[in-house]
Amino acid sequence: MTEALLRDILPTGAASEAATADIYARIIEASPSGLLQVTATGTIRLVNCRIEQTFGYDRSELLGRSVDMLMPERFRAGQGALRARFLASSSARAMGADRDIVAMRKDGSEFPVEIGLNPVTVDGQVSVIAAVQDITVRAQARRELERSNADLAEFAHAASHDLKSPLRGIAHLAEWIEEDIAGIAPSQALENLARLRARAARMTALLDGLLAYAQVGRTHVDIETFDTGRMIQDLIATLSLPDGFIVTLDGDMPTITSDRIPLERVLQNLIENAVKHHDRAAGRVTIGARREGKRVRFTVADDGPGIQPRHHELIFQMFRTLARRDAVEGNGIGLAIVKKKVEMHGGEITVKSAPPARGTTFTFTWPAMEHL
Amino acid sequence: MTAKNLTVLLVDDDDVDVAAVRRAFSTLRIETPIVVARDGSEALAHLRGTDRLPKLDVPALVLLDLNMPPMGGLEFLEELRGDPTLRTTVVFVLTTSNAPSDRRACYEKNVAGYMLKQQPGKSFLDAISMLETYWNVNEFMT
Numbered sequence: 425m426t427e428a429l430l431r432d433i434l435p436t437g438a439a440s441e442a443a444t445a446d447i448y449a450r451i452i453e454a455s456p457s458g459l460l461q462v463t464a465t466g467t468i469r470l471v472n473c474r475i476e477q478t479f480g481y482d483r484s485e486l487l488g489r490s491v492d493m494l495m496p497e498r499f500r501a502g503q504g505a506l507r508a509r510f511l512a513s514s515s516a517r518a519m520g521a522d523r524d525i526v527a528m529r530k531d532g533s534e535f536p537v538e539i540g541l542n543p544v545t546v547d548g549q550v551s552v553i554a555a556v557q558d559i560t561v562r563a564q565a566r567r568e569l570e571r572s573n574a575d576l577a578e579f580a581h582a583a584s585h586d587l588k589s590p591l592r593g594i595a596h597l598a599e600w601i602e603e604d605i606a607g608i609a610p611s612q613a614l615e616n617l618a619r620l621r622a623r624a625a626r627m628t629a630l631l632d633g634l635l636a637y638a639q640v641g642r643t644h645v646d647i648e649t650f651d652t653g654r655m656i657q658d659l660i661a662t663l664s665l666p667d668g669f670i671v672t673l674d675g676d677m678p679t680i681t682s683d684r685i686p687l688e689r690v691l692q693n694l695i696e697n698a699v700k701h702h703d704r705a706a707g708r709v710t711i712g713a714r715r716e717g718k719r720v721r722f723t724v725a726d727d728g729p730g731i732q733p734r735h736h737e738l739i740f741q742m743f744r745t746l747a748r749r750d751a752v753e754g755n756g757i758g759l760a761i762v763k764k765k766v767e768m769h770g771g772e773i774t775v776k777s778a779p780p781a782r783g784t785t786f787t788f789t790w791p792a793m794e795h796l
Numbered sequence: 797m798t799a800k801n802l803t804v805l806l807v808d809d810d811d812v813d814v815a816a817v818r819r820a821f822s823t824l825r826i827e828t829p830i831v832v833a834r835d836g837s838e839a840l841a842h843l844r845g846t847d848r849l850p851k852l853d854v855p856a857l858v859l860l861d862l863n864m865p866p867m868g869g870l871e872f873l874e875e876l877r878g879d880p881t882l883r884t885t886v887v888f889v890l891t892t893s894n895a896p897s898d899r900r901a902c903y904e905k906n907v908a909g910y911m912l913k914q915q916p917g918k919s920f921l922d923a924i925s926m927l928e929t930y931w932n933v934n935e936f937m938t
Contacts, residue, residue, distance in 0.1 A: 585863075585892055592892070592913060593812035599917075600819065635894075 458556035461544070462491045464511055466504060469551060478558050480530035496528045511543055511550050524563065527556070536563040580638030584631040591631070595624040630743065633757030637742060640761055641768045645683050647793075652713050652720070653677030659688055660695070668706035669699050674723070678715045680792035686765050687790055691724065693758045694786050698726035715792065719771065724786045730779035739775065766790070802931055803852055804830045807839040807872065808861040808890070813913065817859065817890075820924040828931075831856075835864040836872030843882055855886070855936035859927070860907075862891040862898060870898075873905035884937045888927060 452459055452470075458478050461470035468486050476483055479494055486493075492500045527537045540555040602617045653673050660671045691711070698709045712723040731739060740763045743756040766773045771789035808814050814832055821830065831852060833839035838847075839858065845851025858876075862869035869889065877883050888909045889902050899910050908930070911923045 581895070589810060589863075589892055593810065596812050596816050600815075 455555075458558075460491070460554045460556060461546075462507075462552045462554060464507065464550055464552075466491045466507060475556065478529075478556065479527070485530075494527055496526055496534055499526065507552065510541060511552065527558075535560050577638045580634050584635040584638075588628060588631050591624055591627055595621055595628075598624065630756075633743070633761075637757055637761055637764065640686075640764045646685060647681060648684050649679065649681040650684055651677065651679045655684065655688060656691060656711055659692055663692065663695065665695075665699055669702070669709070670707075671695060671709045671711065674710050674712035677713050678720060678792075680715070680720055682720075682790060682792045683769065686769065690762050690765050690788065690790075691722070693762045694724040697758055698724065698728060698784070702726065702728040704728075716789070718791060718793070719789045720792045721787060721789050725783060726785075727783045730777040730782060731775065731784050732779060733777070736775050736777070740773075762788075801853065801855075802828055802936070803856045804828055804859055805833060805839060805842055805852060805856045806830050806859045807833045807836065807864070807869070808859075809834045809864040810861070813861070813890075816920065817924065820921055823921060824925050824928065826924070826928050828928075836867030836869065836875070839872060840867075840875060840882075843876075843885070844879075857927075857931055857936075858885055858887040860887055860889050860891075862889065862893050862902075870901055870905070873902065873907070877905055886934075886936065888930075890923075 452472050455472055455474060458475040459470070459472045460468060460475055462468055468489055468491050471483050471486050475481075475486070479486075492503060495503070525537050525539055526534050528534050536559050538557045538559050540557075542553045544551055544553050598617050598620045602614060602621075606614070653676075656671075656673060656677065665671070695709055695711075699707065708727050710723075710725045712725075714721050740759050742760040763773055766788045770791055773786060773788035775784060775786050777784035806814060806817055808817075818830060821828070831842060833842055838849075839860075841847040841849045842852050843856065860869045860872065867875075869891065873887065876885055876887070887905075887907045888911065889907050890911050890913060891898070892913045893899075894912055902910055909926075914920050914923070
């Protein structure tokens with residue numbers, strides 16, 4: 425594409441060949457990426473202005489020398505073999521896609537780089553064109569983000585463990601006092617002790633939820649092929665839903681290859697949520713799944729009371745529950761975990777409901793490999 | 797019930813948790829003596845008879861918490877399994893930590909069981925009575 429573009433703007437005719445070469449040279453020189461041309465044996469043939477700036481060398485110090493001088497000594501071994509293999513494969517690719525590449529400036533300081541490679545044949549000789557990008561700022565931001573994520577997870581983990589210990593102590597003590605004074609205490613004192621224990625139990629449930637939320641995505645991924653219909657039927661069998669509630673599958677359920685366990689947890693959470701918040705003794709949950717290329721769109725629909733649109737964002741937040749605390753057992757974290765799991769797998773979740781019309785439908789996408 | 801000459805060495809720095817174990821023993825009428833150590837190094841001193849502590853009669857069954865300063869449960873296990881005279885000691889872990897990494901680390905140090913400290917109630921009594929069953933049906937190294 426670039427070549428075609430250049431052909432249009434370049435002077436034509438034999439006499440203009442020098443002018444053409446000049447424009448190419450100026451484009452290379454002006455490139456915002458550092459550009460290097462390196463021979464099959466690792467000798468630097470060409471550099472542009474950005475390479476000089478990035479590495480702190482004058483081009484006279486680079487041309488004709490080995491490209492090894494631009495990387496720390498500990499990374500130099502094996503570079504020749506890597507270069508040979510790359511030239512043999514002769515296709516464009518990013519260098520070290522699976523790891524960080526470190527480059528070294530003239531003053532010996534090191535910095536992270538991203539390198540794109542492309543083989544090019546000049547005068548019958550194969551060489552490599554490398555585009556070098558200094559990614560110090562990006563790498564720093566990524567480290568910063570990783571650190572703050574780790575901090576957060578560690579905080580939630582420590583907080584819930586460290587907070588749970590004294591809480592368990594409180595629950596024990598309340599129970600013992602209750603046992604020890606059962607025959608002699610006024611009924612109001614016993615009632616208050618029971619309340620104390622109920623509050624401790626609720627706090628424990630909240631902390632368990634916090635811990636569960638922090639741990640989402642920290643277990644390893646296990647890809648397997650399975651029939652989603654079968655998986656959901658097995659899941660329902662283990663849920664012990666109250667009598668009167670039925671779960672049905674809507675149409676054909678696809679067989680997919682994906683990370684099964686978290687998908688199962690997401691569906692379980694949505695089914696239990698639908699039943700827990702149902703306002704009648706009997707109800708129906710309908711689950712559908714439709715393949716859309718590299719993902720599957722699941723729907724979990726109930727015939728419960730519905731959720732007011734103004735609450736649709738709220739329900740995915742941590743510790744939010746729309747039910748009165750004593751009416752429905754729950755720590756308000758289920759949907760927050762569902763959302764986090766879905767988004768960590770690159771999907772999205774939405775809710776559709778418009779009371780007074782009955783029912784709520786949750787729709788989420790989940791990655792699935794395409795079958796050959 | 798004291799079918800065997802056994803001592804439970806309870807390693808825990810939370811006195812309510814210690815009281816919970818004592819209370820469960822008394823509720824279940826278990827008369828096995830309990831010796832309490834506040835951390836790993838105190839537990840080792842009991843087992844070795846150092847620090848002017850009388851050496852515990854073997855066999856001792858160790859009931860071990862994990863988070864205790866200064867010497868935590870994992871460090872205690874490390875030391876215990878490295879000591880030729882103590883390496884066969886039967887250890888049950890009783891902890892708040894549900895972290896898979898803690899569980900793995902403990903089983904790698906050959907613990908006989910890993911129990912989570914629960915809210916009070918039946919499940920805690922079940923755990924303690926399981927322990928009693930364990931030492932009643934097993935033969936120990938003496």
